[in-house]
Amino acid sequence: MNMAPAFYPIGTPGIPWGDAERAEWLSRQSHQRSYESEVLSVIENLRSRFDVEEYGHLDYGSEGYPLMAIRSRDWRDDLPVVLITGGVHGYETSGVQGALQFVDRHAEDYAGRVNLLVAPCVSPWAYERIHRWNPHAVDPNRSFRPDSAAEESAALMRLVAPISDCVLMHMDLHETTDTDESEFRPALSARDGKPFEPCEIPDGFYLVDDSEKPHSEFQQAVVEAVEKVTHIAPADNNGEILGSPMTARGVIRYPLKQLGLCASITSARYRTTTEVYPDSPRATPEQCNAAQVAAVCAGIDYALAHQ
Template identity: 85%
Template structure:
């Protein structure tokens, strides 16, 4: 694992970024892959079997990013809604492609049983730059609240608003990567004028439960299914994962609503955030995508069995 830098190369230690520092940061972000060819093309391939809608359009400089959601074609108002989101952090690749793999390979299994609403790539600018933030140096996954400063988050909130009270289960697909420690956490500390405290990166899959409404049996059902595909992250020597106490095997808790996390945007009784570790020598990209898709299936299966 790489060692995090002692200081971040933008800004003055102890002083939050202003416009100049944010502009310098933005100038360093380069497009590294294509949302159009890797994500939009895959969604287009699903149109014969699913309804696809544009729920927003991001405009950053001269770039335009349509935000697309995939819905069950046989949508029925008497069925519960299942929400799947990916790519809230655009760099977390398996969140995007795991969501698409679920739709392609497994969504038909739930026809007539649930209404599926899938937003596979919430942050396309971040997807192309392989970054956690949007171009305003804002983390969309701390911005799911009224008057959100992140248009990515605001657009998803608008999409979900009409069905928010009908969602049975929401699973938000994420990754924890080595670059969290070498780039994104140091950048966050520099942006906010705070000291950076090095931490560790867990090797394996884990889940985040809602500390305000924990559902331990639900999360253990997902862990049991994913374990058949990839390994589960162990607790560290402090019985923690990324600084949070491990409350059950492969599970930590956050106050989702308080932190403005994506998994808090509905009133679903079952909600969780997945975390895949793509940098593990024990996991391939294909395993990471499969782990996400399997997690979605297990989460839906449990929610339907315990309605």
């Protein structure tokens, strides 16, 4: 497991970043993979079977990124809506690839039973740079608020707003990685001028339920399905995962709306955030994608059986 640096290399400990520090951080980011070839081309190949739409466009300097969503072809107003989001944090690869894999291999199994809306890569700039933030050093997954500071988040909220009250289930696909501890959490502490407090990265899959509207049976159904694909994260010696008490096996709870998290953007009865652990020696990239797909399918099956 990667160890966190004693001091983050940008800024002065205890002092929040200003424009100069953010500019220095941005100058260190570089392309590491292609949104065009790994995401857009896959979506393009799905056009013959699903409706595809551009729901927004990011303009960052000389670069532009279309924000794409995939819908059920035969959308019916009398059916419940299932919302799947991935890539809110661009570095969390299986969230993006798992969402695309679900659409390709399983979405048509639910035709005539639900309307599917899938936004597989909410943060394409960060996807290309394998990063958590957008170029303004803003975390989109703390920005799902009416006055959002992240256009990635604002665009998704605009897309979802017309059907928010019709959503039966929303699953937001994420990963927890070793780089959370070695890079992203130290960067957050440096950006905000706060001390860095190390945490133990959990080895395995877990879910984040909504502490304001918990649904334990739904969460457990998802965990049980995923366990057939990859291992479930145990609690640490304090009975916690990343500082939060484990409320059931493989489940913790956050106040989703209070934190501005993606899973809070609808009034869905069933909502959760998946967390896959891709750095485990016990999990391959294929297993990570499969875990996301298993979670989505189990979640939809449970939601349909318990409407």
